[in-house]
Amino acid sequence: MALIAIPLARGTTADRASPPASAPPGVGFSYWVVLALTTSLGKGGVLPAPLAAWSANLIFAAIGLIFF
Numbered sequence: 001m002a003l004i005a006i007p008l009a010r011g012t013t014a015d016r017a018s019p020p021a022s023a024p025p026g027v028g029f030s031y032w033v034v035l036a037l038t039t040s041l042g043k044g045g046v047l048p049a050p051l052a053a054w055s056a057n058l059i060f061a062a063i064g065l066i067f068f
Contacts (some may be wrong), residue, residue, distance in 0.1 A: 001031050003064020021045055 005024035035056040042052020 001027055001060060004060060004067055007064075007067040031056060036060060 008023040008027065014034045038047065038052045038055035041047045041055075042049050047055065
């Protein structure tokens with residue numbers, strides 16, 4: 001979450017406008033939703049348990065690396 005929230009909270013730069021103050025909490029809420037979804041998919045047998053447990057972390061790490 002920090003990899004995504006920190007670039008969003010940096011403020012105004014020359015090439016983009018300042019994000020709203022709700023951006024970092026929105027990232028946290030989005031992470032929670034994705035984690036709940038992947039956990040449900042793991043409990044339902046759609047995803048293997050290790051993949052279900054790590055999916056949210058992998059998705060948000062990939063997005064964070066794109067931001068950096």
